[in-house]
Amino acid sequence: MKLVTVGSVAFDAIETPFGKTDKIVGGAGTFISLSSSFFVKKQGIISVVGEDFPKQDLQEMEERGIDLKGLQVKEGEKTFFWSGKYHNDMNSRDTLVTELNVLEHFDPIVPEEYQGVPYLMLGNLSPQVQRTVIERMNVRPKLIALDTMNFWMDIAWEELLRTLSMVDVLIINDEEARQLTKEYALIRAAKKIKAMGPKYVIIKKGEHGALLFGEDNIFFAPALPLEEVFDPTGAGDTFAGGFMGYIAKTDEISFENMKRAVVAGSVLASFSVEKFGTQRLKEITVEDFNKRVQEFIKLTDFEINSI
Amino acid sequence: MKLVTVGSVAFDAIETPFGKTDKIVGGAGTFISLSSSFFVKKQGIISVVGEDFPKQDLQEMEERGIDLKGLQVKEGEKTFFWSGKYHNDMNSRDTLVTELNVLEHFDPIVPEEYQGVPYLMLGNLSPQVQRTVIERMNVRPKLIALDTMNFWMDIAWEELLRTLSMVDVLIINDEEARQLTKEYALIRAAKKIKAMGPKYVIIKKGEHGALLFGEDNIFFAPALPLEEVFDPTGAGDTFAGGFMGYIAKTDEISFENMKRAVVAGSVLASFSVEKFGTQRLKEITVEDFNKRVQEFIKLTDFEINSI
Numbered sequence: 001m002k003l004v005t006v007g008s009v010a011f012d013a014i015e016t017p018f019g020k021t022d023k024i025v026g027g028a029g030t031f032i033s034l035s036s037s038f039f040v041k042k043q044g045i046i047s048v049v050g051e052d053f054p055k056q057d058l059q060e061m062e063e064r065g066i067d068l069k070g071l072q073v074k075e076g077e078k079t080f081f082w083s084g085k086y087h088n089d090m091n092s093r094d095t096l097v098t099e100l101n102v103l104e105h106f107d108p109i110v111p112e113e114y115q116g117v118p119y120l121m122l123g124n125l126s127p128q129v130q131r132t133v134i135e136r137m138n139v140r141p142k143l144i145a146l147d148t149m150n151f152w153m154d155i156a157w158e159e160l161l162r163t164l165s166m167v168d169v170l171i172i173n174d175e176e177a178r179q180l181t182k183e184y185a186l187i188r189a190a191k192k193i194k195a196m197g198p199k200y201v202i203i204k205k206g207e208h209g210a211l212l213f214g215e216d217n218i219f220f221a222p223a224l225p226l227e228e229v230f231d232p233t234g235a236g237d238t239f240a241g242g243f244m245g246y247i248a249k250t251d252e253i254s255f256e257n258m259k260r261a262v263v264a265g266s267v268l269a270s271f272s273v274e275k276f277g278t279q280r281l282k283e284i285t286v287e288d289f290n291k292r293v294q295e296f297i298k299l300t301d302f303e304i305n306s307i
Numbered sequence: 308m309k310l311v312t313v314g315s316v317a318f319d320a321i322e323t324p325f326g327k328t329d330k331i332v333g334g335a336g337t338f339i340s341l342s343s344s345f346f347v348k349k350q351g352i353i354s355v356v357g358e359d360f361p362k363q364d365l366q367e368m369e370e371r372g373i374d375l376k377g378l379q380v381k382e383g384e385k386t387f388f389w390s391g392k393y394h395n396d397m398n399s400r401d402t403l404v405t406e407l408n409v410l411e412h413f414d415p416i417v418p419e420e421y422q423g424v425p426y427l428m429l430g431n432l433s434p435q436v437q438r439t440v441i442e443r444m445n446v447r448p449k450l451i452a453l454d455t456m457n458f459w460m461d462i463a464w465e466e467l468l469r470t471l472s473m474v475d476v477l478i479i480n481d482e483e484a485r486q487l488t489k490e491y492a493l494i495r496a497a498k499k500i501k502a503m504g505p506k507y508v509i510i511k512k513g514e515h516g517a518l519l520f521g522e523d524n525i526f527f528a529p530a531l532p533l534e535e536v537f538d539p540t541g542a543g544d545t546f547a548g549g550f551m552g553y554i555a556k557t558d559e560i561s562f563e564n565m566k567r568a569v570v571a572g573s574v575l576a577s578f579s580v581e582k583f584g585t586q587r588l589k590e591i592t593v594e595d596f597n598k599r600v601q602e603f604i605k606l607t608d609f610e611i612n613s614i
Contacts, residue, residue, distance in 0.1 A: 187532040188534055208512065220529045228492065264611070304570055307596060
């Protein structure tokens with residue numbers, strides 16, 4: 001097993017200018033593991049669902065090489081549910097409903113088979129749960145990446161800093177980076193975050209691409225300009241899953257390889273937003289992926305001589 | 308003469324979180340021509356100032372190969388003056404003062420020496436003035452680029468559309484592109500703009516870089532992540548000047564060459580914001596430029612194999 005993901009497996013109900021869904025399967029853990037399954041044929045997930053979660057979707061995850069021994073199914077309880085409505089610009093959204101349900105008292109279990117895993121992706125969850133998973137690993141993974149959000153900065157600042165000091169890669173969006181560091185310039189924010197622990201910092205800027213900071217280098221990957229962003233839900237998690245999946249598959253921790261991983265994550269995220277939920281993510285073929293990688297190359301490639 | 312710029316030569320008073328200036332020399336025409344003078348050793352400017360405009364600054368422009376036969380000096384009148392204050396994020400600003408002065412009745416003169424110029428850059432001004440310059444050219448330039456802003460969309464919509472139909476390249480920012488087309492997705496906005504006339508569309512996204520659309524291709528140039536944006540005033544004009552200066556110098560109208568020109572403009576703009584007004588722009592050496600081009604290449608360069 002090369003990769004373990006920690007993150008919510010949940011229900012989402014989404015409303016965008018293009019339409020709305022009933023409860024569909026979502027959650028950070030779902031998006032991350034489905035995305036990384038594009039690169040990693042055997043991985044684990046640590047999460048929790050209620051008895052209402054469809055068996056069919058669990059089976060689909062297993063078929064994609066996602067081992068479910070770390071996924072607790074709580075009889076008599078309900079799955080985490082989030083409902084949100086996107087504004088017309090698709091860059092901001094209102095949360096309509098948050099029902100924590102099984103997540104409220106989530107005590108993560110690390111199955112014996114997951115011990116010794118080299119790559120650990122901590123999706124957005126309470127920093128205390130994220131830290132517990134690290135502490136329950138008998139051997140520290142080679143690379144631990146963490147995603148978080150402003151909510152935890154507001155209510156669990158000290159816990160977050162403590163967990164942050166234990167990881168190698170922080171993946172967050174630009175507004176979160178600014179809130180975490182009180183710095184507006186992202187290059188300064190990244191420096192402050194590196195002083196908090198992570199050696200690598202990835203700042204996601206949505207439709208404006210992503211910046212990778214590490215080893216005194218900066219890399220910028222654009223987002224593919226899309227005619228329609230149908231549903232942005234899970235795009236950041238898809239990015240994180242693609243990033244860690246690529247690193248786990250290639251098993252090389254270097255700035256050069258992280259650049260490729262950032263492109264891989266951006267490519268998968270560009271697919272993810274084309275349909276509601278995880279739908280598009282399940283359809284991507286190797287040919288789709290390779291073709292879109294070429295579009296990314298073409299988008300930013302230029303040759304210029306010194307003047 | 309390879310290039311003629313039309314645009315304001317003006318006074319600015321600027322307040323940023325880093326400090327404030329008295330009246331300093333600014334204006335779209337000033338930034339564009341100073342920026343393009345980095346590439347073009349002989350060019351013209353069509354503009355107007357009052358008798359209060361410092362002779363010293365005009366002399367400096369001439370020393371940089373900017374011919375002033377097209378710059379009218381109105382005795383007894385005052386130069387255009389703009390004053391603004393930037394917010395903490397440096398991405399938005401309030402206009403404090405706008406005194407049109409000589410710009411109010413500006414009737415542009417095209418000197419005989421400017422006739423037959425191959426490249427024409429129409430900086431942000433009333434679309435009626437921009438169109439008048441095109442109409443007063445005996446031979447249509449090979450390439451006409453135009454910058455505009457939301458103000459003209461609000462008060463001179465029909466005039467703007469008419470002028471837009473006469474140019475080859477539109478250079479505007481993202482919010483302006485959205486207002487012009489009522490499309491949020493920039494790829495759709497660019498399509499609509501192309502239907503209005505311009506064959507090429509450049510959408511500036513400030514700290515998020517710039518997109519070039521044309522010949523069914525898209526190119527994205529990032530902005531260099533900067534620790535401090537000291538004064539963003541004129542960054543867009545510096546970009547436009549660098550773009551057109553590069554095209555005029557290399558004298559090649561193709562998507563590939565426009566990509567290089569977009570990078571050249573981005574590089575010059577990244578210098579411009581480092582000091583107040585035009586100060587930094589006057590200091591840049593060829594070595595500075597070439598070094599920063601390498602930083603741009605390093606920022607976006609990646610190699611990835613098909614999976």
